[in-house]
Amino acid sequence: xxxxxxxxxxxxxxxxxxxxxxxxxxxxxxxxxxxxxxxxxxxxxxxxxxxxxxxxxxxxxxxxxxxxxxxxxxxxxxxxxxxxxxxxxxxxxxxxxxxxxxxxxxxxxxxxxxxxxxxxxxxxxxxxxxxxxxxxxxxxxxxxxxxxxxxxxxxxxxxxxxxxxxxxxxxxxxxxxxxxxxxxxxxxxxxxxxxxxxxxxxxxxxxxxxxxxxxxxxxxxxxxxxxxxxxxxxxxxxxxxxxxxxxxxxxxxxxxxxxxxxxxxxxxxxxxxxxx
Ligand code: GLN
Numbered sequence: 265x266x267x268x269x270x271x272x273x274x275x276x277x278x279x280x281x282x283x284x285x286x287x288x289x290x291x292x293x294x295x296x297x298x299x300x301x302x303x304x305x306x307x308x309x310x311x312x313x314x315x316x317x318x319x320x321x322x323x324x325x326x327x328x329x330x331x332x333x334x335x336x337x338x339x340x341x342x343x344x345x346x347x348x349x350x351x352x353x354x355x356x357x358x359x360x361x362x363x364x365x366x367x368x369x370x371x372x373x374x375x376x377x378x379x380x381x382x383x384x385x386x387x388x389x390x391x392x393x394x395x396x397x398x399x400x401x402x403x404x405x406x407x408x409x410x411x412x413x414x415x416x417x418x419x420x421x422x423x424x425x426x427x428x429x430x431x432x433x434x435x436x437x438x439x440x441x442x443x444x445x446x447x448x449x450x451x452x453x454x455x456x457x458x459x460x461x462x463x464x465x466x467x468x469x470x471x472x473x474x475x476x477x478x479x480x481x482x483x484x485x486x487x488x489x490x491x492x493x494x495x496x497x498x499x500x501x502x503x504x505x506x507x508x509x510x511x512x513x514x515x516x517x518x519x520x521x522x523x524x525x526x527x528x529x530x531x532x533x534x535x536x537x538x539x540x
Pocket of ligand 1: 351352353354355358379380381382383384385386445446447448468469470
């Protein structure tokens with residue numbers, strides 16, 4: 265017979281930088297309980313079935329699989345999102361993009377676009393905060409479109425529509441007040457791609473050509489014909505790409521171009537506005 269406290273004490277994840285948290289999340293999920301349950305009831309007996317599920321979760325994590333993929337979910341903003349291996353796992357850094365977009369979207373009405381929505385994270389967070397706004401969320405990958413739509417439906421956000429589109433390809437003639445994107449921005453040769461959790465994420469969501477800027481260049485070049493006058497463009501990018509992104513936006517006629525730092529002190533989001 266095993267109790268919660270001894271499973272927590274004995275479980276090891278030597279390679280994970282967040283081992284204790286991972287172990288708690290995996291055990292809580294195997295039991296179908298919350299993490300606070302583990303602390304409140306350390307003497308509870310763990311049934312054989314739950315213990316086996318926990319052991320299989322731990323083994324997957326030992327092989328390097330991210331906790332979010334093992335559990336099939338991840339928190340982002342105020343939302344619990346389903347995640348799957350066809351999409352990036354939403355990152356806390358991306359909440360900066362949501363915060364800045366909210367500053368540009370006055371309460372009221374309008375239309376905003378999230379390019380490469382993945383799980384739907386950004387569009388759904390904005391849709392939740394701005395009920396008067398209509399959010400269009402697009403992705404090129406059919407599995408991502410289906411996943412974002414499941415997240416939308418489960419959250420009951422009727423003001424978000426999820427559509428299939430490779431960047432602007434299915435948005436001919438449509439204009440928005442604001443366009444937001446966390447596109448792939450890693451260089452194809454970046455050594456980080458072969459370490460840690462990103463090994464399990466789809467390279468289509470991470471990699472964008474030799475300098476990591478192929479998709480960002482495409483988005484910036486095409487955004488002006490899909491924005492209203494005085495419309496905003498906000499892009500997440502790599503920690504060292506801000507000067508290039510500012511330059512690209514300025515070349516396309518964006519004004520008020522500036523970059524903002526994430527909690528780690530890296531310039532992570534660049535925004536600009538079309539002239540009136
Ligand atoms: N927009 C999604 C997110 O921020 C997916 C981003 C991506 O796949 N590059 O989580």
